[in-house]
Amino acid sequence: MADLFDRFESLRARRDALVGDGGHDPFQVQMDEVLSQTEAMINGRKTILAGTNNYLGLTFAPEALQAAHDALEAAGTGTTGSRVANGTYAGHKALENRLCSFFEKEQAIVFSTGYLANLSVLSTLVGSDDYILMDADCHASIYDGVRMGDAQIIRFKHNDAADLDKRLARLAKKPGNKLIVIEGVYSMLGDKAPLSDIVEVKNKYDDVYLLSDEAHSVGVLGRYGRGLPEETNLEDDVDFIVGTFSKSVGTVGGFCVSNHPQFDLLRLACRPYIFTASLPPSVVASARVSLDLVEKGGALRKRLMRNAERLHSGLSALGFTLGGDVSPVVAVVASDVEVGVAFWRGLMDAGIYVNLALPPATPHNYTLLRCSLCAAHTSAQVDRIVEIFAEVAADLDVLPPISKKKTALA
């Protein structure tokens, strides 16, 4: 008789090939003790964290900790149910009001994670007569969300407004609404969407809406940290902004904001909203306070970008191939999966934690050593990361002999 788990055989084989020979398992990193926003004990070694998406370093902000403690004492450890079935706490409403003022939008809904925010909105907002036009490099939560819904799903080439235009033109004579789905900053390489080009295309056609997932740009871009739409002064052109509290905001949860007057109806239509337990009071309270810190976080954003530039130029001078321009995500391209895993292990052995990103989760089938920076990283920590990258590369003999030329340019 066939075993139920036989269908995972190829997955098992792939995992065993990657981790079978001992050493750190990239899929099961355990942080035994978190020392700060930038350091943890892993396998008995003090390790610099350079793969947390904790862009502003707010996970230990005293104001957020205090708010979480107070809410925990006042309202308990959890809500034990969904908002529709079991009731909304005052904190949820206060957080939604804060999101409205933060984004200068009229409507906001909080979800229990960023993943659920995308599942909720994308599976529900458009119906069987409608079309989704999504960037091909969108996150798994976007793919899963659109697949849960009934709309026709069309992908356009990554960051290619002309390709989007072509596809919208072919749909122009068809009835139904069209929803363009992009991300402000793409998670794997840290590259930005060409928002003004996309808005220009959007405005050429009727019945076209634009949704942008700002998971990696809230807190990072814009004077007040509202993401790419703020930075590019196009906030009125983005109909729906989806985001998360689990990156710059330093906790967990997701949201969507909009000016559409009927937006609130989604609460009665989104199954991942209706049938999920709501966020616990402590999380809700820290998210609300952290939004204040994000809003007035100009100095943090400057420090973050300074760290990003330092790491980017340091690694680039060594001759590494980097996935994109300067951004808080610095992705080093490894030549193949084996080199990537060996390199990642070398970094771990030397006390540097980054993300090992493998196909199919990566664009161009890249194997990536994906670093994400934090405003709380010191220059010394960033220099240490660069130093260890150089040492591991030398150990593995994987750097092309172009480092001298690049150094001369830098």
Added chain:
Amino acid sequence: MSAAPGSSGSSDARAAVLEVLGPFNKTAVTLEDGTRFTEDLNFDSLLVMEFIAALEDRLDISVPLNVLPDIETVGQLVVAAQEIVREEHG
């Protein structure tokens, strides 16, 4: 379905599918209508996406992701592609 095999125009779609599929075929299998993408050509989800993007370019069409789960064979893709060409350019 209006695009039955052999009807006018379907030969263009068939030629395009075969032309684009050629370089993606890493097996010794001869491509026929009954050739199955997963079982015969060992396509995984990633390769399917790359191949469909190339076919979209070649025919200047959009293939909705929704139709992919129902397409198992080359012949089924030819029929679907023909239908989309007719809708988008007809």
